[in-house]
Amino acid sequence: MFAMGSGENMITEEILKNRAEFEEKTRKLIGRPVLLIELDLFALPCGCSGITANMRGLEVDDLEVFEPQILQLVKEMAARFEIKPTVTFARLVPGSSIVASLNWRTLCMRCYPEFARSEGKMPRPDLYMLHFERRK
Amino acid sequence: MKLFVPSPGHIDSLKELLKQKEKIYSIFMAGSPDYIGTGRSNLASPQLEDIKEQTEFAHKNGVKMELVLNSSCMGGRQLTPEGFRINHWYIEKLVDIGIDSIVVADPYLVETISREFDVDVVVSVLAFVDSPQKAEFFENLGAKSIVIDSNVNRHFDVLHAIRDSVDCELKLLINEGCLYRCPFRYAHFNFFSHAFGPEPRPNVLDDYYYLKCLELRIENPELIIKSPWIRPEDIKLYKDITDVYKIGGRTHFVDWILNCVNAYYNESYDGNLMDLLDCPKDLKDLYNIPNKSLDGILEKQWMNCKKVCNKCGYCRTLTKKVTQVYSNGGTGLEKCLPWEAVKT
Numbered sequence: 001m002f003a004m005g006s007g008e009n010m011i012t013e014e015i016l017k018n019r020a021e022f023e024e025k026t027r028k029l030i031g032r033p034v035l036l037i038e039l040d041l042f043a044l045p046c047g048c049s050g051i052t053a054n055m056r057g058l059e060v061d062d063l064e065v066f067e068p069q070i071l072q073l074v075k076e077m078a079a080r081f082e083i084k085p086t087v088t089f090a091r092l093v094p095g096s097s098i099v100a101s102l103n104w105r106t107l108c109m110r111c112y113p114e115f116a117r118s119e120g121k122m123p124r125p126d127l128y129m130l131h132f133e134r135r136k
Numbered sequence: 137m138k139l140f141v142p143s144p145g146h147i148d149s150l151k152e153l154l155k156q157k158e159k160i161y162s163i164f165m166a167g168s169p170d171y172i173g174t175g176r177s178n179l180a181s182p183q184l185e186d187i188k189e190q191t192e193f194a195h196k197n198g199v200k201m202e203l204v205l206n207s208s209c210m211g212g213r214q215l216t217p218e219g220f221r222i223n224h225w226y227i228e229k230l231v232d233i234g235i236d237s238i239v240v241a242d243p244y245l246v247e248t249i250s251r252e253f254d255v256d257v258v259v260s261v262l263a264f265v266d267s268p269q270k271a272e273f274f275e276n277l278g279a280k281s282i283v284i285d286s287n288v289n290r291h292f293d294v295l296h297a298i299r300d301s302v303d304c305e306l307k308l309l310i311n312e313g314c315l316y317r318c319p320f321r322y323a324h325f326n327f328f329s330h331a332f333g334p335e336p337r338p339n340v341l342d343d344y345y346y347l348k349c350l351e352l353r354i355e356n357p358e359l360i361i362k363s364p365w366i367r368p369e370d371i372k373l374y375k376d377i378t379d380v381y382k383i384g385g386r387t388h389f390v391d392w393i394l395n396c397v398n399a400y401y402n403e404s405y406d407g408n409l410m411d412l413l414d415c416p417k418d419l420k421d422l423y424n425i426p427n428k429s430l431d432g433i434l435e436k437q438w439m440n441c442k443k444v445c446n447k448c449g450y451c452r453t454l455t456k457k458v459t460q461v462y463s464n465g466g467t468g469l470e471k472c473l474p475w476e477a478v479k480t
Contacts, residue, residue, distance in 0.1 A: 020464040031480035033354055033461050035422045056347070056418060057354030093342045098351055100342050
């Protein structure tokens, strides 16, 4: 997986490639430049893990108009990193048009109920739900 | 040319900056947020002993030291007996240290510092001096120097009127990339003043003003072109107004700051204009605006611009001509595309 010393690192190259691809596809979809300013893989102390794409220039209107297509892009990237997200959501600046980030999260046992009990597209003023995978 | 150069605020960065001391007239940096604070974001919070060490080092190298205490909102604390006492104590310490000048935005602080201390008082760009009348007002309060509101950086009639109205030093902030006539300006600087001022500080997750500013400019890079920055090549057109210039950017790496210093010192920069702009630094990885493609525009258009954009359209056309978007950034496939090719 790692090729340290040769100047190549498969993980970072893959992240760079995915960042650029996601940005390009989103631009083509919404028809204007957006910036994926930082793509992060994360792990939290509670046990949640996933991906955060910090966006600049993406707006709530874009989510509402292109939700199925954006969700598809999100799923494709998650699959490439072999992440199976329980929940996919956008984090908004409450009361504004700003989408701060897109988030793919594999929920831990503790955090799952918080999301499972919430309802609607916006269970909190700063969250816009794109997908939630309920346990069977 | 006198260049006022930002420092992130610790001795290591100052030492790096002063390796090019021959190009630097004065360093400026923020002080401790525990007293007056500043109207912009900050990396360091140097305490008095740090400020003393850095001031001595600057002076040893023949460079002046300026402290920026330009909070645009102190919540009235400066007018309370307790606030007066604390601020007075802090400024007294700074003067004892040997600080050459102190930048403030509040008129009360301009007057009180100039009356009670032997230090040059500089009126901050956050006092929004955009007319000869305001400049006269601040000069009469005791200001030794005024940083002119960057909104009028391309209004040569106003700049000349200010120059003709006061005797004090005038400074131009040359690389601020803020929106022209930014509607967020007061709210954003007031927010910063509290976030980078004394306790209690707001616990804010997202800076709405910054993110909205980016959103607007990503959608329309014409707003970058219309920002009132001054290109290094155009400094020569301001020489009958002032020869004192301030480079913004105290939250950047020293290497970035020195790149700006060299560009303005040499009055030339062959690269992306976005490399030089302080404020929307996130957008340098989105847009490439070759600085040299803007040669002659200030003289030809902006010096006499009436700022009625919807009737003119010059900047709109110019934006389409010069703005490129990085595509596949950060990969081997990275290239620049014309902005119009990305926007449908």
